[in-house]
Amino acid sequence: MSGPRGKLLLVEDDAALAELLVWHFSRENFDVWQTGDGEEALLLAQESPPDIVLLDWMIEGLSGLEVCRRLRRMPATQNVPIIMLTARGEEEDRVRGLETGADDYVTKPFSPRELVARVGAVLRRVRPALAGQQLTYADLELDAVAHKVRRAGTPIPLGPTEFRLLRHFMEHPGRVFSRERLLDSVWGHDADIELRTVDVHIRRLRQAINAEGRPDIIRTVRSAGYALDAGGKL
Structure with missing residues (x-):
């Protein structure tokens, strides 16, 4: 495939998991930006809006939920798809994430390959030209x-x-x-x-x-x- 499939912003403070996901998505020809800090994620997203955001619920400092809320308020990112990564499996927590503006959620533990496929499915739904076929x-x-x-x-x-x-x-x-x-x-x-x-x-x-x-x-x-x-x- 010529050119990247899209710019992905990964907000994950587990260094080992972040490294694994960066490797998998880079291999699938995504342009990956990664941070474990919610405030920095907002700055990165504002400077250069991504095509999709993978956002951990339980990051240090500013919570993933608050990052999601603020991304939805920023004109540059209000329509960018957001997938939340969470260890919280309870339905009430999933609903909170979706109500805050997330487009999808993935519960840990998950397979990186399945996450790549889920990202591709979301991109196909919202931005078909980016996702490829x-x-x-x-x-x-x-x-x-x-x-x-x-x-x-x-x-x-x-x-x-x-x-x-x-x-x-x-x-x-x-x-x-x-x-x-x-x-x-x-x-x-x-x-x-x-x-x-x-x-x-x-x-x-x-x-x-x-x-x-x-x-x-x-x-x-x-x-x-x-x-x-x-x-x-x-």
């Missing part, structure tokens, strides 16, 4: 423009519906989708299709991407639906 998850690669899929470098032939299903999963890694939600997102609002049709296409997708004895990375969640989840299998 290359999706990666675990050893899967999907090129939305060329309509090609590879796993561990090997081309995987997929039908159009299976391709759309996989793309949807790769844009929301780890998230569980019900059959109804998948029908709505992949087939469209007006699709007159039975729910079991989803199961058929999931089975076809599994057969294609799990060929040659590869680990199954589509998780079936009983009474809930399906998720793209490597779960440490690779």
Whole structure:
């Protein structure tokens, strides 16, 4: 890919985690700026507005929540997407973050690769030109423009519906989708299709991407639906 995928501001005061995330996002061709200080983050964002902010809730000094609140008040950053990183799993805390202006949240511990995918999904939603059309998850690669899929470098032939299903999963890694939600997102609002049709296409997708004895990375969640989840299998 020519040129960076976008400028990312990482606000994280855990030095080891920050170094790991800087490495992963730099490898994915992001221009990464990093600080562990909330006040400095606001200055950096004002001087040169980023395309996306990864913001830890529990930074020293000025809290991540307050940084998020102030970013939303600054004209230069009021529309910049913000993903909060938090060890707080309680729903009330997540709601507070979203109400303050965050676009998404990721609960620690998380996989850096999943976080890269989540950032790509947010950028595609708000600024499609920045995000590119290359999706990666675990050893899967999907090129939305060329309509090609590879796993561990090997081309995987997929039908159009299976391709759309996989793309949807790769844009929301780890998230569980019900059959109804998948029908709505992949087939469209007006699709007159039975729910079991989803199961058929999931089975076809599994057969294609799990060929040659590869680990199954589509998780079936009983009474809930399906998720793209490597779960440490690779």
